[in-house]
Amino acid sequence: MPETEVNPTHSKSTGLPRKRFYRARAHSNPLSDSHFPVPISPSHVDYSLHYPQFFPSAGQANNSKKIQFADIGCGFGGLLISLSTLFPETLMIGMELRDKVTEYVKERILALRVANPGQYQNVSVVRTNSMKYIPNYFEKAQLTKMFFLFPDPHFKEKNHRRRVISPHLLDEYAYALEVGGIIYTITDVEELGEWMKSCLENHPMFEALSEKELEADPVVKLLSSATEEGQKVARNGGQTFPAIFRRIVPSDQTP
């Protein structure tokens, strides 16, 4: 029996992977030593592996296209899938620490590419610890959007340093984002929502988007509607707390 024909972890009707084979723990320790491969520098990221249609052969230098959106802790990849068709020419990547979840997203993208020829070629996923290895994947000012959707709240004060939005980690996000690039955060935990907002407000390299700008941005609506976590919150009638900020030049730099 050829392996590719019948994949027992995939749904027979849609060909998509079934989540029940990819259940993982909700939490992963971001402090532990990593044993997955990490590119030495952004130039070592193999784009042909992630986006074979855009980069037909390995080590192709003439295509200067670079990843512009990063979904940090992409989970099961709902947002990426929606963004993929909304921005078909933009390369985007999901970063997820949990091995099984990454595997699911990978299968999901492959299945979607098969089912919809020509589509979903601009989206990929990688297993990594984004709290440690952002600089290994992205050059300075490479990204235009970064997403931190429904991150692990880490309630205990002792564990606050494990939060993915923290004053010192924002330095690295500001490095990877271009000036004018946008950082999207959302959570259903009020305490964490306040924490993320105050971290961003107090950082000299970020400023909040105005109400008008938020209304005009089509991505904002996707934050709660497209993600699995967001749908779960909506199902339970919960509240969400978004914080959306723009990367700016720090004020002591402007003449």
Added chain:
Amino acid sequence: MEEREEATKDVEVAPALIAVHPHQRSVAVAIGPDLRVFDLHASAAVSLVDDSGGPFHSDSIRAARFGAKGKLFVSAGDDKIVKIWSTEFWRCFCTVSSEKRVCAVAISIDGSYVCFADKFGVVWIVDLTGYDGNQPLGDKKATAILSHYCSIITRLEFSPDGRFIVSADRDFKIRVTVFSKRPLNGAHEIQSFCLGHTEFVSCLAFVHGQDCPQDFLLSGSGDSTVRLWDISSGALLDTCEVSIKAGLLESSGEAQENDHAITDLCTVLDSLLVAVAVQSLQGIVLVSCNHSARTLSVAKVVPFAGEAFVPIGLGYCPSEGILWMITGASSLPRSSCPSLARVRVISGFDVEQEPAVVEDDKVPGGEKLLETLQGTVSVNGNVFLEAAEAVKTAMCNLLIKKQYPAENRDFRKRTRNDRKFKP
């Protein structure tokens, strides 16, 4: 495997450190909790005075260095205290406590700030602005300015123009951060990351060119290379595979991969040469740095004849043209002598001469200096090889990630649903 487990249970061996005053007024050696200073002008051991009211070091000192002008000296380590000394009369005027163990220190070029890094990757700053070092400063609090996410920071360095603070870590990374005019508000703006090393970064040094104003950064690593960087862009300019080029690796196989980690480096002769200390090497590798061509190449190896001496720390005095070297360790297991230190010097870096190791009686300060810094004049070579070996093991345990065999990892993942049906 078992042997390794055992080694980690031992008390942590701390390498001996050496720091040389920029105008060679004094030389300091830190070994375990001991700080030994010899004043070369007075030709006498210095007795340290503590005005700060804080305790003296009670655990291994992990970082000790002079400021660029030589007025300040900082020591810090496993006891989580940072002591700031005025070198004029060797008074400690400020003791700062840290939440975690301290593993690196740096003093800003103008001497206004002291920075230190802890084992959890956070860099802290102590403000000394406007302070002249004559009276005790009392309680000072440190402020966190930047962080490497939970990675051990191995070195901190200020760029010679004072614009950047450079931090290196065990995760192969060097971060270059803009050191703002108001550093107490944090160092948020990252200028670049210097990425290319494939093991922990163990040491940093700046090279300044004579003709061009640009300073380049040098780094040494557990991957046995010394690399040259342009810090404004983070670009890797050149890589020098020191252990291969110096002929240290010709016969050894894969098993000894980590045998030739770079332990320290410093620039000599107006940055034309770089002295490099390599693990297990009884000698010093001299790498020449061509600033205009932006290249590095091994110039020669200065071997140490007659005595088993593996340098693990270096210090250079530009005004005298002398390279100071140290080997030794504290808290040595299975040894009659718990802490050992041995100091040697190389002189003759001028172009006409061959650099050579100086005999003990010709060392500046003579035997008196050696007695102060080493604790004894007589030396037995073999114990130092043992000490160097212990330092090497300690360094590996601390900075190299543990590798678990593939079978072990697969065994733990055997119940994974998504893998069940796949070949």
